Amino acid sequence: MSLLQTLSQELQQMSSAGTLKRELKLKGPQGAIVDVDGFGEVIMLTSNNYLGLADHPGIVEAAEKAERDYGYGLASVRFICGTQTIHRTLEEKIAEFLGTEDTILYGSCWNANEGLFQTVALEEDAIISDELNHASIIDGIRLAKAKKERYKNRDVDDLRRALEATKDARNKLVMTDGVFSMEGSLAPLPEMVELTREHGAFLVVDDSHGTGVLGKTARGTAEELGVFGKIDAYTSTLGKALGGSHGGFTTGPKVLIEYLRQKSRPYLFSNTLPPAVVMGSIAAIDLVQRDHSFVTRLRENTQYFRAQLTQHGVPVREGIHPIVPILIGDTAKAITMSNELLTRGVYVSGFGFPVVPQGAARLRCQISAAHTREHLDRAIGAIVELAGKYDVLAA
Numbered sequence: 135m136s137l138l139q140t141l142s143q144e145l146q147q148m149s150s151a152g153t154l155k156r157e158l159k160l161k162g163p164q165g166a167i168v169d170v171d172g173f174g175e176v177i178m179l180t181s182n183n184y185l186g187l188a189d190h191p192g193i194v195e196a197a198e199k200a201e202r203d204y205g206y207g208l209a210s211v212r213f214i215c216g217t218q219t220i221h222r223t224l225e226e227k228i229a230e231f232l233g234t235e236d237t238i239l240y241g242s243c244w245n246a247n248e249g250l251f252q253t254v255a256l257e258e259d260a261i262i263s264d265e266l267n268h269a270s271i272i273d274g275i276r277l278a279k280a281k282k283e284r285y286k287n288r289d290v291d292d293l294r295r296a297l298e299a300t301k302d303a304r305n306k307l308v309m310t311d312g313v314f315s316m317e318g319s320l321a322p323l324p325e326m327v328e329l330t331r332e333h334g335a336f337l338v339v340d341d342s343h344g345t346g347v348l349g350k351t352a353r354g355t356a357e358e359l360g361v362f363g364k365i366d367a368y369t370s371t372l373g374k375a376l377g378g379s380h381g382g383f384t385t386g387p388k389v390l391i392e393y394l395r396q397k398s399r400p401y402l403f404s405n406t407l408p409p410a411v412v413m414g415s416i417a418a419i420d421l422v423q424r425d426h427s428f429v430t431r432l433r434e435n436t437q438y439f440r441a442q443l444t445q446h447g448v449p450v451r452e453g454i455h456p457i458v459p460i461l462i463g464d465t466a467k468a469i470t471m472s473n474e475l476l477t478r479g480v481y482v483s484g485f486g487f488p489v490v491p492q493g494a495a496r497l498r499c500q501i502s503a504a505h506t507r508e509h510l511d512r513a514i515g516a517i518v519e520l521a522g523k524y525d526v527l528a529a
């Protein structure tokens with residue numbers, strides 16, 4: 135069979151199983167309300183635009199000005215001729231925001247994770263990773279030659295076992311998502327800080343869904359859980375709360391950042407972030423640091439949405455994060471509900487097997503500071519009605 139026949143056959147199978155992903159087309163910017171080709175204006179309840187900054191006028195203006203002042207692109211990687219003053223400004227700003235010593239920018243958080251493990255963890259080292267960590271962490275770890283050990287999701291006792299199982303390694307690196315994106319659950323960072331210190335391990339948190347989202351001043355999962363300043367290093371993204379454009383970073387001790395700058399392959403061999411993204415991200419961080427009302431509104435919206443759904447008997451996974459999974463069970467039902475919600479003006483993604491375990495399909499709602507009470511009430515009304523229709527309400 136030819137390659138294309140093989141691929142085509144598999145696509146057919148995915149189509150029959152209803153697991154083909156479709157991409158709806160937005161006809162304008164990302165926001166609380168989006169104009170979806172073929173569906174019109176709907177409430178966006180499934181983006182990572184947590185603070186509502188994706189179409190913020192101040193950020194758009196900063197990006198436009200950057201193109202006028204610094205051009206469209208650098209046509210280079212950083213160490214050849216792709217570093218502008220603004221790249222260093224953004225790196226220092228991120229370090230100040232997250233309470234670390236220095237930062238290295240990458241094209242994405244995917245690249246940051248891909249560039250970390252293979253660079254710092256060699257044969258004589260060990261990487262210990264939560265079983266539900268993001269795909270970019272899993273793939274990044276695959277590239278490293280270190281011994282690999284997995285522990286059960288958020289299970290501190292199993293982490294202790296993994297640390298003991300790797301006690302002979304030269305260096306131990308423990309890696310966790312700050313927020314698990316299919317669950318909206320938080321890593322037990324206070325216990326992890328204690329345990330990694332006890333075992334002389336280095337703790338890295340991918341806080342892509344925590345940065346700009348959690349904590350009183352939006353500094354992330356560690357701030358939320360009272361261990362800000364105690365995490366050894368972070369990876370995170372500029373593509374979610376902090377403007378929602380593109381880019382990622384690793385931030386931590388100076389020596390780690392300098393080492394990555396010298397040796398990390400996605401940094402050395404891939405183009406630098408364009409000026410518009412750099413200046414847009416600087417504007418986003420400035421805004422978040424200056425004005426805590428964004429993160430306060432996000433928290434209030436999340437509490438309201440979670441409380442209303444729960445009160446109406448909708449089976450919401452408990453938590454505090456603006457990722458609010460509604461447990462449906464059956465994949466086909468979750469997909470049907472997602473499609474029907476869209477026709478009723480609410481855009482929510484349905485996730486089923488193999489993205490989540492068999493029988494654990496869900497609708498994943500994500501709240502934004504940009505949602506008004508009226509948006510949330512409309513969305514809640516539609517969800518409650520459909521939950522009744524499809525028999526997923528608690529008895």
Ligand SMILES: Cc1ncc(COP(=O)(O)O)c(C=O)c1O
Nearest residue numbers: 242243244268342371373381382
């Ligand atoms: C935990 C986590 N890490 C990394 C990424 C990748 O981020 P980026 O889009 O910057 O590559 C994501 C995005 O979905 C994520 O949720």
